[in-house]
Amino acid sequence: MKMLSAFLTDIERIEIKEVEIPEPLEGEVIIKVRSALTCGTDLKMYLRGHPKFKFPMLFGHECSGVIYKVGAGVKNFKEGDEVMFANSASCGECYYCKRGLENLCVNLFNNIFLGAYSEFAKVPAKIVQKNMFMKPESLSFTQASFLEPVSCVMNGIENLKIRGGDSVLIIGDGAIGLMFTLVIKKLFDVYLIVAGKHAERLNLALKFGADEVVNVAEFDLDDKLKEITSGIGPNLVIECTGKPDVWEKSVDIVAKGGEVILYGGVPAGTKVKFDATKLHYDQITVKGIFHFTSKDVRKAYEFLSDNSDRLVEMISGKFKLTQLPEAFEKLANRSGIKYEIEP
Numbered sequence: 001m002k003m004l005s006a007f008l009t010d011i012e013r014i015e016i017k018e019v020e021i022p023e024p025l026e027g028e029v030i031i032k033v034r035s036a037l038t039c040g041t042d043l044k045m046y047l048r049g050h051p052k053f054k055f056p057m058l059f060g061h062e063c064s065g066v067i068y069k070v071g072a073g074v075k076n077f078k079e080g081d082e083v084m085f086a087n088s089a090s091c092g093e094c095y096y097c098k099r100g101l102e103n104l105c106v107n108l109f110n111n112i113f114l115g116a117y118s119e120f121a122k123v124p125a126k127i128v129q130k131n132m133f134m135k136p137e138s139l140s141f142t143q144a145s146f147l148e149p150v151s152c153v154m155n156g157i158e159n160l161k162i163r164g165g166d167s168v169l170i171i172g173d174g175a176i177g178l179m180f181t182l183v184i185k186k187l188f189d190v191y192l193i194v195a196g197k198h199a200e201r202l203n204l205a206l207k208f209g210a211d212e213v214v215n216v217a218e219f220d221l222d223d224k225l226k227e228i229t230s231g232i233g234p235n236l237v238i239e240c241t242g243k244p245d246v247w248e249k250s251v252d253i254v255a256k257g258g259e260v261i262l263y264g265g266v267p268a269g270t271k272v273k274f275d276a277t278k279l280h281y282d283q284i285t286v287k288g289i290f291h292f293t294s295k296d297v298r299k300a301y302e303f304l305s306d307n308s309d310r311l312v313e314m315i316s317g318k319f320k321l322t323q324l325p326e327a328f329e330k331l332a333n334r335s336g337i338k339y340e341i342e343p
Contacts, residue, residue: 004343006117006324009056012046012332014325024071027125029132031065031083035141036116036341037315038062039149040174040242043331044265051268052109059324060116060341061087064135064144068120074128082135084144086151086297087113089126102293103155117324119343131297136305142315142340143308146179150300150311151292153179157187158296159289161259162236164189167229170210171250172240172264173201175314175338178208180238180263182310183303185209190236193228195221201337204313225253233258240264244272251275256282263289314338 003021006014024030039062049055064084067077077083089111090102097105111126123132135144153176162168168184170177173196181194185208194205195214202213214224225233233255239246242264250260251274266272278284292300304311316336319327320343327339 003119004321005115005119006059006321007056008045008059011049012328014046014059014328015056016322016324021068021120022122024069024074024122025125026072027074027128028071029067029074029077029083029123029128030069031063031121031123032068033063033065033116033118033121033343034082035065035145036060036063036343037142037145037149038327038331038339038341040176041265043328044242046328047332048267053114058115058118060118061113062145062148063116063121064141064147065121071125073125077128077132077134082141082144083132084135084139084147084301085113085123085127085132086148086292086300087127088291089124089130090294091126092130100293103291103296108291117321117341117343119321130294133301139304139308140312142312143304145340146304146308146311147297147300148292149175149179150183150303151297152176153183154296154299154303155292156180156238156261156263156289157183157299158293159261159287160236161285162188162190165191166235167191167193167232167255168236168238169193169195169225169234169253170205170238170240171195171246173198173205173213174240176263177238177240178205178314178337179311180240181205181210182208182307186303186307193225193234198334204337207313208310221249222253229255232256235259237261238263242266244270247272248274251278251284251286254282254284257284258282259285259287261287261289265290315340318342 090105091107
């Protein structure tokens with residue numbers, strides 16, 4: 001049987017092809033995709049490719065659906081099950097996995113899922129085994145598709161050192177910055193500031209619980225932070241833009257004894273400069289954050305069961321699979337936050 005599937009064939013080139021529905025190998029499942037979401041990583045791949053993957057490649061990794069066929073040895077799922085899953089799973093056997101650093105697994109990219117922008121998609125055995133869940137009836141397929149990005153946010157949360165009453169600054173009003181906003185305000189008693197350039201997104205940050213927003217297209221961030229924090233600066237800065245100058249800015253504005261989380265990824269080979277005096281004498285902690293662990297996926301699953309109704313407010317529109325190039329043209333022009341793709 002044939003299906004439609006999207007392939008990223010070159011920079012800014014998406015082709016929708018008719019291909020055979022894949023057959024599951026041992027431990028794998030084939031799902032009929034019911035909802036897929038665009039992601040900032042997908043946009044980066046669209047605009048500049050990816051060092052781990054070569055053109056042409058299957059495209060998309062945030063989705064949910066119904067199991068169409070199961071491979072030999074699959075015990076916990078059957079045909080017809082409504083499921084949600086993350087896009088990777090660690091091997092559990094390498095040096096980093098044994099140290100509890102599953103997100104740094106040396107075999108991580110051997111168990112990566114791509115192909116959310118398809119009518120049917122194959123899910124690797126390790127993901128089925130470790131990071132796939134039955135979709136609760138209370139969640140729509142749209143809500144369930146947020147499992148992977150919220151898992152990434154949960155890894156960021158796991159690495160934070162937050163005290164009650166801290167001031168926290170999120171730089172970036174994209175999807176990840178907004179998800180951090182929602183999760184942090186649900187889990188911590190902090191004064192949360194969100195900085196960005198888009199009034200509509202910043203209004204959504206307020207709906208998600210931000211105590212204050214700063215539109216850097218209208219106000220100087222340094223001046224506003226001095227005003228908001230009485231000249232001390234935020235105790236924690238979470239960088240969600242992936243821009244080198246913002247990485248550097250994050251260290252400049254954090255309070256003494258503060259922490260900077262560098263979440264937004266910059267292009268491979270990028271070099272940044274930090275003020276050594278600031279880092280040393282102000283005792284600043286700077287930490288990069290990447291991906292997620294199985295524990296983070298479980299936390300995201302539990303969080304979504306109670307809080308996913310707000311997340312769908314980030315979806316700026318819906319497109320059919322055949323309209324996927326149009327969706328990415330909009331994202332490339334900074335129009336919209338996330339789009340839902342319905343095969």
